[in-house]
Amino acid sequence: MQRYKCTVEYDGRPYHGWQYQDEVISVQQVFETALEKLAGTFVRVYVSGRTDAGVHALGQVVHFDLEKTYPADVVMNAVNHYLKPDPVAIVDVELVDQEFHARFASKKRYYMYRIINRRPPLTFEAGLAWGVYKPLDIPAMNEAAQYLLGTHDFTTFRATECQAKSPVKTLERLEVVAAEGQEIRIYAESRSFLHHQVRNMVGTLVLVGKGNWKPVDVKTALEACDRRSGGPTAPADGLYFVRVDY
Amino acid sequence: MQRYKCTVEYDGRPYHGWQYQDEVISVQQVFETALEKLAGTFVRVYVSGRTDAGVHALGQVVHFDLEKTYPADVVMNAVNHYLKPDPVAIVDVELVDQEFHARFASKKRYYMYRIINRRPPLTFEAGLAWGVYKPLDIPAMNEAAQYLLGTHDFTTFRATECQAKSPVKTLERLEVVAAEGQEIRIYAESRSFLHHQVRNMVGTLVLVGKGNWKPVDVKTALEACDRRSGGPTAPADGLYFVRVDY
Numbered sequence: 452m453q454r455y456k457c458t459v460e461y462d463g464r465p466y467h468g469w470q471y472q473d474e475v476i477s478v479q480q481v482f483e484t485a486l487e488k489l490a491g492t493f494v495r496v497y498v499s500g501r502t503d504a505g506v507h508a509l510g511q512v513v514h515f516d517l518e519k520t521y522p523a524d525v526v527m528n529a530v531n532h533y534l535k536p537d538p539v540a541i542v543d544v545e546l547v548d549q550e551f552h553a554r555f556a557s558k559k560r561y562y563m564y565r566i567i568n569r570r571p572p573l574t575f576e577a578g579l580a581w582g583v584y585k586p587l588d589i590p591a592m593n594e595a596a597q598y599l600l601g602t603h604d605f606t607t608f609r610a611t612e613c614q615a616k617s618p619v620k621t622l623e624r625l626e627v628v629a630a631e632g633q634e635i636r637i638y639a640e641s642r643s644f645l646h647h648q649v650r651n652m653v654g655t656l657v658l659v660g661k662g663n664w665k666p667v668d669v670k671t672a673l674e675a676c677d678r679r680s681g682g683p684t685a686p687a688d689g690l691y692f693v694r695v696d697y
Numbered sequence: 698m699q700r701y702k703c704t705v706e707y708d709g710r711p712y713h714g715w716q717y718q719d720e721v722i723s724v725q726q727v728f729e730t731a732l733e734k735l736a737g738t739f740v741r742v743y744v745s746g747r748t749d750a751g752v753h754a755l756g757q758v759v760h761f762d763l764e765k766t767y768p769a770d771v772v773m774n775a776v777n778h779y780l781k782p783d784p785v786a787i788v789d790v791e792l793v794d795q796e797f798h799a800r801f802a803s804k805k806r807y808y809m810y811r812i813i814n815r816r817p818p819l820t821f822e823a824g825l826a827w828g829v830y831k832p833l834d835i836p837a838m839n840e841a842a843q844y845l846l847g848t849h850d851f852t853t854f855r856a857t858e859c860q861a862k863s864p865v866k867t868l869e870r871l872e873v874v875a876a877e878g879q880e881i882r883i884y885a886e887s888r889s890f891l892h893h894q895v896r897n898m899v900g901t902l903v904l905v906g907k908g909n910w911k912p913v914d915v916k917t918a919l920e921a922c923d924r925r926s927g928g929p930t931a932p933a934d935g936l937y938f939v940r941v942d943y
Contacts, residue, residue: 540820577784
């Protein structure tokens with residue numbers, strides 16, 4: 452058996468998230484169907500970070516085992532061929548040993564959240580960013596983000612259906628950056644995240660950016676350890692799984 | 698009567714170009730239908746540059762006259778409301794006098810052409826850029842572009858169905874720039890362009906970028922004044938109408 456590590460890009464708009472579900476289309480199903488055409492048999496694919504419906508990936512990582520050993524390029528080109536016309540593509544393949552595991556070996560995960568801060572509705576970016584009309588105060592958002600850095604009980608920013616054993620996580624980066632044009636990007640880095648953690652933090656930072664909350668209100672919300680103290684969940688549209696370190 | 702100048706953004710993928718045609722959907726039809734809902738009557742819209750099927754706009758300019766004088770914001774928000782869910786949006790409105798004409802007063806037009814230079818098929822950018830697999834030599838493309846700058850007979854780069862009276866145009870800028878990631882952008886500026894001129898120049902520069910042509914071959918092609926001497930027409934997908942100067 453040969454294990455393969457693949458870096459995968461996908462536009463999440465058409466899919467009900469990464470994970471296979473009966474009766475709706477998932478990225479996992481699309482990927483496993485394409486891989487089966489290369490392998491000649493069903494092959495289970497393991498992912499670093501399961502993404503929710505409508506969430507995108509620039510550098511998702513998956514692994515799987517095949518009976519045969521193919522050159523990396525052959526796997527990339529064949530699976531990409533079978534993935535067409537779905538907006539899912541392998542952008543890198545490595546042959547790895549059986550120690551590698553896409554999920555359990557992940558040391559750090561990188562997310563990006565895209566906001567387009569303008570009055571007109573989104574055109575090119577519809578479903579690919581959150582359109583926020585009211586001008587956002589980026590320095591205030593960064594001041595608020597400081598309170599979330601480090602190791603905390605993130606219950607306030609955790610989906611009620613989250614299945615993680617502990618709500619304690621260590622947030623290594625949470626930074627709001629003015630990007631090209633009217634775009635604002637929020638970068639988040641951690642070994643792992645709770646369910647909806649990034650979207651809940653973004654929804655809360657946007658309250659600060661609009662001036663509805665003061666930066667210090669985010670500290671109060673965090674310390675309450677209660678989801679009802681946090682801001683709303685930002686839409687899936689703007690969230691991108693960017694990279695994993697192993 | 699009050700004349701309005703609007704800057705318009707559109708994703709060209711769903712449309713058979715700007716211009717109204719029976720039986721297929723055009724940006725003009727979508728825009729005039731939305732405007733009619735504000736005006737209560739049909740209003741003709743005049744455009745700076747008619748774009749072909751699948752071509753996009755970041756800063757197309759149109760003008761039209763309304764009986765009533767509205768504040769600029771009211772026109773922008775009302776028409777954008779009626780344009781939903783089409784990927785067409787007004788991003789700026791100015792009230793102008795009757796001297797202004799979107800097409801005839803245009804002093805300079807700016808186009809951008811986007812190439813994603815990579816092996817995997819495009820996902821997010823499908824229909825929004827030209828996916829070119831073979832690595833492109835950007836310095837060679839820029840060397841070739843120099844031969845096209847200035848005033849020339851551009852017959853070699855003119856669609857056979859082009860209706861312009863003269864094939865002589867003055868090209869003020871044609872520059873190939875490495876952008877973020879694997880993206881290459883080609884910027885073209887001129888008072889006006891022949892039909893398919895940008896796409897035909899891009900198709901020819903890509904032959905140079907792939908090494909199939911030497912830069913000086915572009916000079917020979919230009920001087921032949923024969924469409925059959927030029928390279929292929931690049932796909933509409935990568936072309937953006939960016940801006941107009943008045």
